[in-house]
């Protein structure tokens with residue numbers, strides 16, 4: 362599947378400069394400190410070196426990130442665009458009132474609808490054995506029903522059920538969709554301050570039974586284990602950037 366237009370990839374490179382809002386997620390079951398890891402130095406440039414081997418003049422930080430897992434490389438690559446999304450969502454006071462939260466819910470619906478077909482794809486299910494249980498679109502829809510949010514008008518989702526899926530592209534998008542569970546630990550607390558719960562209105566932000574950090578580690582272990590060609594690896598990076606750009610586009614269209 363030609364998953365997304367070039368526009369998305371281009372948007373993803375727009376630089377953002379402000380830091381991510383300084384929330385401290387409470388991940389009590391995070392023995393390895395996943396949630397506390399710092400983003401890479403802002404001048405680290407992964408795109409210039411990844412997939413092509415390391416040149417003699419790469420910095421120490423670039424070399425160490427390049428040597429890390431695929432998940433960590435994707436995290437480093439997307440840290441700036443992630444900060445942009447965080448900032449847009451939080452500066453729109455998305456958790457200040459139920460009405461604001463409803464707008465955030467519409468964005469979540471559109472993004473999880475974009476990726477829902479990936480969770481039903483057989484090659485991806487083989488790579489991620491619990492994939493079918495990870496799809497959050499049904500929970501987002503239930504939250505919308507709880508709060509009487511109408512289904513937003515939208516065109517086709519990015520991935521269509523039954524369509525061909527490029528493994529690299531799909532992994533990049535799945536990384537973003539699954540990674541957003543980590544931020545959900547923060548957002549859930551904000552939603553609960555509005556009177557929402559894991560059973561009403563904020564189901565899609567509830568942690569997995571085993572806890573968000575083990576849930577994430579299981580995903581990243583499977584993500585790191587998939588063998589990709591160099592071209593697929595490149596498309597995984599592009600897919601992750603495209604996914605964040607798509608979220609940002611949904612945010613820009615619906616939050617002010």
Ligand code: HEM
Pocket residue numbers: 382384386395396397432433435436443446447448450451472536537538539540541542543544545547548605608
């Ligand atoms: C729908 C929008 C969002 C998406 C798609 C998203 C995506 C992600 C991804 C992919 C990760 C995993 C990073 C890793 O590889 O470890 C992550 C982690 C995280 N996100 Fe988000 N996120 C979103 C919104 C937010 C918001 C609004 C906040 C809070 C302001 C937030 C805060 C965090 C935090 C605290 C983490 C864990 C620590 C870290 O990796 O920095 N996220 N998110």
